[in-house]
Amino acid sequence: xxxxxxxxxxxxxxxxxxxxxxxxxxxxxxxxxxxxxxxxxxxxxxxxxxxxxxxxxxxxxxxxxxxxxxxxxxxxxxxxxxxxxxxxxxxxxxxxxxxxxxxxxxxxxxxxxxxxxxxxxxxxxxxxxxxxxxxxxxxxxxxxxxxxxxxxxxxxxxxxxxxxxxxxxxxxxxxxxxxxxxxxx
Ligand code: AMP
Numbered sequence: 001x002x003x004x005x006x007x008x009x010x011x012x013x014x015x016x017x018x019x020x021x022x023x024x025x026x027x028x029x030x031x032x033x034x035x036x037x038x039x040x041x042x043x044x045x046x047x048x049x050x051x052x053x054x055x056x057x058x059x060x061x062x063x064x065x066x067x068x069x070x071x072x073x074x075x076x077x078x079x080x081x082x083x084x085x086x087x088x089x090x091x092x093x094x095x096x097x098x099x100x101x102x103x104x105x106x107x108x109x110x111x112x113x114x115x116x117x118x119x120x121x122x123x124x125x126x127x128x129x130x131x132x133x134x135x136x137x138x139x140x141x142x143x144x145x146x147x148x149x150x151x152x153x154x155x156x157x158x159x160x161x162x163x164x165x166x167x168x169x170x171x172x173x174x175x176x177x178x179x180x181x182x183x184x185x
Contacts, residue, residue, distance in 0.1 A: 002181070006042045010182055013039035014163065028163055030065060030134050043069075043162065046181065048076045054157065057127040058082050058115055062145050063089070063108065066133035069162065073132065082114045082129070084145040095151055097144035108141065110148050119153025127154040136161040136180065139170030146176050 002010070013033040020027040033039050051073065060082040061070025067083055074081035087096060087107040096109035121127035129149050136142055142159050149156040156176045164171070164180035171178040 002042075002046055006046070007182065009039050009042050010162075014182075028135055030162065033162075034068065043181065044072055044076065047073050047160070050179070051077060051130060051160075054130065055128055056130050056157070057121045057123075058129045058154070060084050060110070060114075060129050060131050060145065060149055060156075062131070062133040062141060065135075066131075069134065070132040073130075082110060084108050084110050084131075084148065095148055097148050097151075099140040099144040101140070106141070108144050108148065110145075110152065112152055115149070115152060115154035119149075119155075121154075128157045129154045131156050131159040131176070133159075133161055135163045135165070136170050136178070137165045137168055139168075139174055142170075143175060146174075150175075 013036045015029040015032040017027040017029050019025065056077060056079050058080045059070045059074040061067045061084065063083065063085045071081045085108065087109055090109055090111055093112045094109040095112055096107050098105050098107045115127040115129060119126050131142060131146055131149060133142055146156040146159055158177045158179055161180045162182065164183045166183045166185045
């Protein structure tokens with residue numbers, strides 16, 4: 001559990017940018033958390049402690065801000081890191097999932113062998129994967145990413161976000177357990 005003091009450090013390190021990328025959206029800017037060594041350490045210590053006993057094999061981070069937190073955590077836990085990328089960026093054979101945006105569609109993909117052959121880890125069972133991103137809003141992006149992980153034979157054991165926009169209710173219909181470090185109601 002974060003102490004109220006630690007929670008204050010994290011909330012204070014995330015900057016609100018009104019009307020970005022379009023009018024009416026308040027963009028939660030985590031670049032100010034990344035450039036604040038005290039806040040970044042509080043966050044990564046907290047995540048390391050939470051996930052140390054999960055028996056994870058991989059951490060999958062969502063393009064692009066999920067790469068930053070995911071790669072740091074993977075290194076701390078001594079497990080592999082897998083990027084879930086926007087369409088067209090990965091060089092080898094991929095599987096992909098479309099998801100709807102407010103207007104139109106977007107698509108994420110992973111390498112077919114991202115978690116080993118058939119998603120089976122060295123222990124002989126489906127690889128245990130933690131999905132991570134900076135923020136969950138409607139949940140469309142993360143849901144597509146979790147689907148991909150399971151589609152290639154691995155197991156998405158939890159989805160983790162630094163910040164959850166709780167008033168959008170994404171966790172209610174989410175296919176995996178959801179953990180958010182901070183929630184805005
Ligand atoms: P969603 O698919 O609606 O859950 O949107 C999540 C993705 O969009 C994440 O990769 C976020 O980084 C980004 N995102 C959505 N809304 C915001 C916001 N208000 N501030 C910052 N990033 C956002």
